[in-house]
Amino acid sequence: MTENVVRERVISLYHIFTGEVEGPQSVPFVSSEPGSEGDVLPSFLHEQKISISSWDIEANLTGSPVTSVPFIQQPHLLPHDSLPLIEVLFPDFNLSTRRREAERYGLVVADQADWSDELCQFFGELALATRLGRVYSSLPDLYKVRHISHPHPFVLSARAYGFFPNFEDGWKIDLCLEPDRRIKSALPHIMLTASQPAQAREGSILYGELAVIVSVMHDRAIQPEVGSEEEMEKLGKLSRTDLEELDEVLNEKAPAFPNEQKFPLLLLSLVNPKHARILCAYMSDDLLVVKMSKIYSFEEKESAPIGLFLSWLFASPSPVVET
Template structure:
C-alpha cells in the first residue's frame, strides 16, 4: 500500500467521524445543506459543466458517459415511465437491456460493496430519510480485475439549492467511497458469500485483503433527485487529503423532456474512463 493510499484511507476515516453523525456535520441553518464544505477540506465545485463532457477538455473525469448517438438508438417509451428512473436503465427504452449492453450490473446485498454501509439514513430531522435507489458497477467475475467506479442514483426528501450540497448527498457519496475503500477481496463467489455472512470483527481479524488496495481516487458518480422534480449530478473523488466534488446545475424534470432524460441516462450508464 502506497503512502498516498494510506493518507487517502486515513482521510476517509476522519470524514466518517465528521459526517455519519449529523450532530457533528457543519450544517446550515436549514438543517439540510452543508454550511461550508471547506471546513472538512472538501473542494466543492458547483455549476460544473458535466453536460458538455469531453475527454480532451475534462481529463480529470475518471468515467465516460454513454454517447448521445448510442443512447438515441434506444428511444424512450413514455407509457412505461414511472418514478423509479426506469427510463435510465432501459425498461422504458423499447425493452432493451442497456445494463447488459453496457457491461454493467446492479449492486445488491450480499454484494461485498455494501458490507460497511447500506447507503440509507436520516437527516438531523429524523423524519427526513436519505436513500440510494440504484447502484451500478462494471460487470466482472471474481477472477478478473475490477474498477472502483460506482455510479448510483439517490433521493433527497428536501429541496436542493444551486451552489450548495445537501447533507444527504454528501453522506451518500462519502459512504460509497468508504465502502469501496473497505471492501474485502473475494477470489470466488462462495468466498464472497462466506464473507458477507461473517461478523465484522471476525472478518477483519482473518481477512484484511482489500478489493482495491492501490486505489487513491475512489470515484463516485451520483445522480441526485430532490424534491420538486429536480435532479443534478455529483462527481466526487479523492485528491490525496482533499475530497473534490464537481456538481452540475439543477435540472427540472417537470416536463419529462427526452433530451434531459437522455442526458441523465447517458451518465447513469457511464463506464470507467481510460
C-alpha cells in the same frame, strides 16, 4: 500521500460527517435557516478540506480518453426501446390526476409527495429493465457495467440510507453500478442514484448528498477482497444469519482496492420538489473534490433530460486531469 493515508482520510471523513447525525435533530454544520435548510455550511467544508465546484455535464467530453472527472460520458442517445419504458415508468407529477385516481380506491394523496423517491425508482427501473429479443439484454449489458447487489462484498456492510438533520425523512441509495469486472480488471468506480428529502440550491451541497458520497467512499475503502463467487455466496449467507461472525471474517480480509488513491463515484442526486443533478466526487490526496452539475427539472416528461442523465449513469472509467 500513500494509499493507506488516503484510505484513513476517507474513513475519517465518514465518521466525522455521519457520527453526529443520529436522527432528524439539528447539527452545527448543517443549515436550518429558511432558504438554505439542509445545506452543509461553507465553513465546515473548508475546515474538512472538501472542495465543491460547478461542472458542465453537457460539454462534449464523449470519447475523450482523459477528462476533468474520472468518468467518460456515454453517447447521449437513448436506445429506441427505452422510449416506451419511459412512457410507462416516468412518475406522473400531476397531483390532481393522482388525487382522482387515488379517490377511486378510497385513498388520499398527500400534497407533499416525496417525488425524489419516485424519480430515483424510475431511473433504477429504467436502467435495469430487461430487453427481450435484442442484441443486448439490458442497459448494463450494453454499456458493460454490473449492478451491485447482494451478496456483492460492497453491500455487506454498506449503508443504503441515513438520517438527514432537520428533516423527518432521510437520504436513500437506490441503484449502484460498477464497471463489469468480468470484462475488465476490477475498478473502484461506482455510479449510483440516491434520493434526498430536501430541495437543492445552486452553489451549495446538501447534507444528504455529501453523506451519500462519504458513505459510498468509505464502504468502497473497506470493501474486502473476495476470491470467488462461492465465497461471495457464503459471506452473503453470513450477513443474513450471523453478523458478528461476518464482521470477524471481513476484518481478516485484505481490502479489494489496496492501492486506490481516488475512490471515484458519480451520483445522480434526485431532490425535491421534482429536480435532479449529477455530482462527481473523488479524493485528491487529503482533499475531497466534488463537482456538481446545475439543477435540472424533471417536472415534464417531454423536457426532462433523461437521456443526458442515463449517459452519465452508465459512464465509463477514465483517468482524471487534476485542475
